[in-house]
Amino acid sequence: MKIAFHAPLKPPDHPVPSGDRQMARMLIEALQLAGHEVDIASRLRSFSREASHADFSTLRLQADQEIARLRALWRQGGAPDAWFCYHPYYKSPDLIGPRLSAEFSIPYVTAESSYSSRRSHGAWKLAQDEVAAGARQAAVNICFTQRDREGLESAIPDGRYAMLSPFIDVAPFEKLERRKSGSFRLISVAMMRPGDKMDSFRMLSRALQHLVDLPWTLTVVGDGPASAEVSDAFSFLPAERLDWAGATQPGAIAGILAGADLYVWPGCGEAYGLSYLEAQAAGLPVVAQRTAGVPAVVKDGETGILTPPGDVALLAAAIRRFRDDETLLAECGERARRFVFEERSLPAAAQRLGGIFDHYVRSKP
Structure with a gap:
């Protein structure tokens, strides 16, 4: 036609x-x-x-x-x-x-x-x-x-x-090789703009304040008009814990995700979020809220953990659980990759x- x-x-x-x-x-x-x-x-x-x-x-x-x-x-x-x-x-x-x-x-x-x-x-x-x-x-x-x-x-x-x-198009992820950096690396990919995106950045910031006792780093991929507000939200963290990757070309996302361990993004008001699928295609489990359209792209308890909307403490606890359980991290990551390749x-x-x-x-x- x-x-x-x-x-x-x-x-x-x-x-x-x-x-x-x-x-x-x-x-x-x-x-x-x-x-x-x-x-x-x-x-x-x-x-x-x-x-x-x-x-x-x-x-x-x-x-x-x-x-x-x-x-x-x-x-x-x-x-x-x-x-x-x-x-x-x-x-x-x-x-x-x-x-x-x-x-x-x-x-x-x-x-x-x-x-x-x-x-x-x-x-x-x-x-x-x-x-x-x-x-x-x-x-x-x-x-x-x-x-x-x-x-x-x-x-x-x-x-x-x-x-x-x-x-999503899984072709960029087919021959992807995961890279271990030594530290436990969290990653978020999102545009920096007012509204739901900024709400998610603020919620993630509050969750990470519960986890400063653990060794981890956070990579943030994205840019936008609210970049200054996003930077302020994470100002409590020392520079060595943050990697501001900025805006990237779509073809570079797979390689960046390959160097991380866990995808974290609260997902306030997300219609569904293609970045969740990209992260899972790279073999990353997801931590997000069970809200809006997020359950349409993340299988709670199988490819990640979805927490009740607005509960910062449980969001932090989910991140901590993956940080402390390498077996859970690996098994969820394998299921996440298989889910996207076979079904999405x-x-x-x-x-x-x-x-x-x-x-x-x-x-x-």
């Missing part, structure tokens, strides 16, 4: 790295591996940081221009066989795909669409209504977590839903996507 791909939050070729950009790219690769031809139909970003009727009106006008452009293009060269929208939600609704799909009678598909009942009033309601209408129209809404599916189903019980677990790889996702399209999209008249 010829698929028109659109990611209204951030296009796949956007210059700023993020989990959203990475997932968009992975979806395109998975669709191609499943035998489809994928074209980025539009790079229009419909993201709004704050609720604003004026901003939404501006976005509608921009979307109208994109619709006119694509309509002319499709009338001349032929329409695609389906429209695929990645991650429409109240801050970045798809204002293009549903209208063009209806006009050209092609299936509309969403992936990682989400619905929040708290946003069904005020200025956000306009965008939220667009998301709901798109999910209702969709031939299938592909959900990455049970949490997202339940949110959509509660608002749109007559919608069509399928599950696709979050996944790009080929596995492509096979699942192919099945979803065969059932929900190809079968449509």
